[in-house]
Amino acid sequence: MNEFPRTLKLLTIWLLLGTLVFLGVQALLHERQRPRLTINGGQVTLQRGPDGHFHWPGTVDGREVVFLVDTGATTTALPGALAAQLGLRREGTLQSQTAGGTVMAWQARAEVGLAGGLRFSNLTVTVIDRMNGPPLLGMDVLKRLRLVQDGATLQASLP
Structure with missing residues (x-):
């Protein structure tokens, strides 16, 4: 056989x-x-993802992440699991309004980098222990940029 x-x-x-x-x-x-973006000088152009959102690759304390661009988020928010992996220190607690309702959260400080060379040192971030999904890039960062949306593209640059 x-x-x-x-x-x-x-x-x-x-x-x-x-x-x-x-x-x-x-x-x-x-x-x-995979996030689609082009970098041309000081301008980053993001293409809307298949889920209808804009995603921006970056880092939190050196760890690579992909942020969900969220103009409805007041601050940049991280899932508790990511904060624990990074060893972020709790600096205070707060209540946070989310799309799912009010949740307890805490604040920490982190170094946030975005593809295109943008860096935000010692940024206060909100950590939500029960948060599922990607980190949210909130208005605390977005308001520092010049944003222009044209259909399925979002252009970001320093003002």
Whole structure:
């Protein structure tokens, strides 16, 4: 019995083809979710993501993150899990109004960087322990920029 039966060979081929198709679809979905931006001098142009939002790659205390640009957020907000991983120190508690209602949160300070060379040192951020999803880039940062939205693009530059 040196050869696989014909049925087993066909099954193996179909499983391999199915795996390749699955991996190809996963790679395509990952590529579609990746933030699209161009940097031209001091201007960053973000393309709206497939979810309808603008996403801006950056860092928090050196850790790479992708911020969700949120003009409805007063401050930049981080999930509690990310703050714990970064070892951020609690500087006070507060109540925060979110789309889901009022939640307890706390404040910390962090170094925030955005693709395009923008840096915000010692920025006070809001940490929401039960926050799911990406960090939010709030108006505390956005108000320091000149923003122009034109359809599916958002241009940001220093004023």
